Structure formats: structure tokens, C-alpha cells
Amino acid sequence: MKEFGYSGKNRRRVLIVDDEEINRLILGRMIAEKYDPEYAENGEKALELLQDPSKRYSLILLDLWMPVMDGFDLLGRIRSDEELSNIPVIVMTSEKAAEARSIKLGADDFISKPYRSPEVIKARCDRIIQLYENRKILRSAEKDTLTGLYTREFFNEYIIQIDTFDSQMDMDALVLNIEHFHMVNEMYGRSMGDKVLGCVGEILRELFGDSVFIACRPDADYFYMYISHRDDYDTVFARFNSELSAVTDIPVIRYRVGIYEHVEKSNTIEERIDHAKLACDGVRGDYTKPISFYSKELHEVDLYHERLVHDIDEAIFNRDLIVYYQPKYDITGDTPRLRSAEALIRWKHPELGMISPGDFIPLFENNGLIQKLDHYVWAEAALQVRKWKVRHGISIPVSVNVSRVDIYDPDLKNRLSSIVKENKLTTDELMLEITESAYADDAKALIEVVEQLRGMGFKIEMDDFGSGYSSLNMITTIPIDVLKMDMKFIRNMNRDEKSLKMVELVIDIAKFLKVPVVAEGVEDASQVETLKGMGCDVIQGYYFSKPVMPQEFEEFIIEEVRRRKKAEKK
């Protein structure tokens, strides 16, 4: 680090303002070792020099009694000017009364006349210049230039100040996120994106101008706020919405806000923000309700999810994740024939007991951990198919789930291929289920991957067909081998005409595509009859069996072997 005050050729400039030449020269001589002194004999001349854009002064040494424009007048002008107020001012005086007046006007220090201690004067000049320069560095680090809001570090510091000096104040923590902000950048350009962020900062400052309000933009499209408690967030954010659209000319900019009201001061700042963020992330994608409030229940769900995320590796290692199998029966003939099975995961947690897949699958789909689970299931299922094959002499293909995140994994084909090889299976013995929601994400990528997998011999099943919004469009562009209809329709078909029609429609589509259709969630004989009558090929559901452990499943295989032998005899 350079020693302060010595900066090579560019020495700091100090303006000495005094009507008495001798005083100017004496001070100049005192500081000349370190600084470049410049002189003005009154306030007016000083102001001229200060307003010269080619000059930057590090300090003003100011006499008070001067003709034309005196020191008080000049000091007042310096302190009311945004630029000039960044220059420290030391007043030279021999009168106590003048000290009080000048400190009110914004003087930083005093030098008593006559100047008997040059060393002290020099040290005071150094100190005040250093103080201002440090302050300037701090200030430039304090604000985010794009939004005019604080940076994260200063946001925290100011919260600490409120905690310390206004500990009784009722405060709320807020997290605001602009949804799909990258789309704003893509559609309108980067500079428009920056403009939107700038406007958000400006509008927030204006809307909460009547509150104690601290805000920062910690990264990209997230805004954190710390606000004295208020009850009108609905109204305020409705205004935020309309003002943002008006200023940016973008009709709809979606955002969501999480609010943690009446923050618990015993929580760390991080925890307060985390609570608000949790509420914010909870409203993701729900455009009807941009504001969400943090609650204890929300927190408990979050803690539970944290626990699951934390425990997943151990669960895989300890084999607490158990793959269950649900049979699928071909009902096209007189007697149902075991055709294949679907692998379904269950988590038997050593402390939490059986955990419903509904608790952890959507969670892991969101955070990408689903890939670990998928890999585990693929390996387990392939091994199981092989075991059954060896033990009973017949092949029962198993369907496994291929999640969205797997589709984008460049290693997908290699992994599947080696799993199949390791277990001496053919690729059509491990069937791959994909959901139509993957199509909505990136249709092109999905089609490409599906084509490659089919090229390798894998059979692709379209899961939950009919539940998404892109079904019809998708089905004409994506090559598949089996259509699985959404179990909602089956569940309601015997009491709801519309669902029945949907089932018919899906079966017709499958016929048109010349692929078999699987009905999931079939529970009773009447459903089986209806589906059979409509021409459904395969049935899966409690009517035949709930998902069972591999050992139990073997009974279905033994039964199938028996049936086949019988059929052969005939």
C-alpha cells in the first residue's frame, strides 16, 4: 500500500484562501513538501478556481475575514454544492466565536492563528484529506450504481444500526424478484433490462419514502428491503406494478414479493431475509398472487425440505430408498397378461418413517436432486429385471422415470447404455417415461434426445398425457412408443362425462399414432370394463395391485409364467 499523501507526479492540490498574501505564502510553504498549494485572495476568486473542471482540490484552507466574499459565505456555498461538498475545509481563525459559526456551516477542522506549530497543521491536513478520501471510497462502495440502492454489505450495516439505535422499531423484511428477468433482457435488450432494474430501485424508494426504508440489490433481479412495518403492501405493490409498466413501456413485468412481517430481532439478518425469500420463492409462477407472507408453517415445511435434501445421500447409501414395482397388464385378450411394470420409489426414513413421494419428488425436481434419484432407480430397476429374468426365465420390462434435468444431461445416453449392458439387458427392457412438461421447456432438445434414445432401441412412454397444455401440438412432433393417460381422467370417468370423453379421445389419439395406450390408476372392475370396451391396451392400478416390493412382485411373474405355459399347452 502506498504511503498516504505521496502519489508520484500527481500530487494533491490544496487551495489556500486568505486575503493576506503573507499568510497564504506561509501556509503554502508549510504544506508544499506534500501538496501543491494554490492561492485565492477572496471567496469569489476561490469559487472560480473550485469551479474549474480541470482542477480537483483535496483540501481548502480558508480564512474567514476577507473582502469581496468572506469565508463564511464561501463555506456556505461549498457545502450546498453537491460536488464541492466532497472537499474538506479547514478554517483558519483566531476567534472562538467564529469556530462555532463555521462548524455549523460545515467546516471540518480549525487551525488557530498565528500558525505556531507547522507539524500539527500538516498532520491535520493529512488527516482530514485521508478521512475524506476514505469516506469517498466507502461511499462509492455503498450504492449499486444501477439502482441507487445500497450494496449488500451496507444494507446489512444499516440494519445493524437500526437494531442498535432503534431496537424497538417494528420492522418487516421483504424480498422482491422480477420473474423471468432474462426474458426482458432477451426481448428488449440489455439496456432495457438495466433500465427496468433502475426503475425498480427508483419506484421502491419513492413508494416507501414515508417509511424507514433500507434496500439493496444483492444480485441480478433480486431486491431486499427492510421497512418499518406497514399494513398496506397490497396497495403499495399495486402502485409499484402500474408505475413500473408506465415507466418502462413494458406491459407486463411479473414480479413476486415475499414478506416477513414483524421480524424477530433475535434472528440474524440472514435469517430475516431467508424467511422473506422463502415466502417469495413460494409464490413462484403463481401470477395471480404476487405477494406472499412468511409463516411458521411455511418455515416448518422449509425445514422439512432442508432435512430431506440433507438426508438424500445417506438414504441412497443406506438403501433407505426402496424401489417398488406396480404391474401393468395387457387387457387386449381374454385374460389379462403381465406385460411390464413401473418402478416407483419409496423412502423409508430411519427417523421420519415412510415419506410420501409427493413430499420429495416435486422438491427434488425443483432443485435438480431428482437426477440422483433417477440414476439410483435406473440401476436398481435394471438389476431387478435381470434378477427376474435369471430366476424365472421371462423378461418383464420396467418403466423408469426420465426427468427434465436428465434430458439436458450430455451423459444420459452413455449412462443408460452402460446400465443396460452391465445387466445384460436389451434396451427395450428398460422403458423410459418422460412427461409432457419437458416438452414445454425446450421442445427441440427433447425431440432430439428422444430420437437418439429410440435409435438406441429404448422405448419411450409419454407419461401423464392430457394433463399439460401442449399435448396435441407435442404429440404430432415427438416420436413415442406408448401413451400413458393422466390418471385424473380414469379416476373421474365413471362419474364425469367430460373425463370419459377425454379417455375416449386419448385412446383415439393412441390408435391414430398406432401406439398402445396405458391407463393408470385403475381401481375397479367397472373401470376395466369401460376401458376395455373403448380399446385401451394396458392397465395399471390397484385393480391389479398396488406398487409392491420386488419379492411380492415375483408372485405376479410366477403367475404369468404359469399362464404362458398353460397357453402354450393349449
Next chain:
Amino acid sequence: MFDLEALRRFGANVEDGLNTCVNNEEFYLKMVRKAVADASFDRLEKAVEGKDLDEAFEAAHALKGALGNLAITPILEPVVEMTEHLRGREDMDYGPYLKTILDKKKELEEIVNADV
């Protein structure tokens, strides 16, 4: 010859003055030369004659600062006293102060110009 000793004989507090001038003798003597030629002496004289107390105060105040820094005590002392009276714009006869100041200034002028 105009030197520190001559100033000392005149009654200046040379140590203080020199200290203020960062112990640079040449610079100190140069500043003393400037002081005797200071226009504020004329301003003060004219202001007192014209009874312009505001102007007189400004001039006296300016002289006080410069003479104080140079520690030219014999002139500084009457200037300081006069400045305080003028600060309150006291209606009094400033003639005797002015005379002392100008006499002492003349005396110093002679010392300063002794070697010229």
C-alpha cells in the same frame, strides 16, 4: 544589515516567527520585507482618516494575521488592541494607535532597507 539579529533588536519574537516559517531564515526575512510593504497599512491609515470603521477593521484584522504569524511584536501589539476596538466599531480616537503602528512600521522599514 537586515538579519535575524536586527529583527530581534527591533523586538520581534524571532523564534516564533521562524518556527511559523518552517525554520527557513531566508523565507522568514522575505516575508518580513513583504510585511512592511503590506498595502493594509495604507488601507488602515486611509480608513481611520475617513472614519470608515468597517474598512479599518478589515485592514487591521489582515495586518494582525500577517504580523502575528511573523511575530513582529512591536507592531503586532498595537494592531491587536486596535483590532479589538474596531471589532466593536467603537467610536474612539484611533489616531494614537495608528501613529504607534506607523512609527514602528517606519522603524522596521529602515531596518529592512538598511543593507539596500
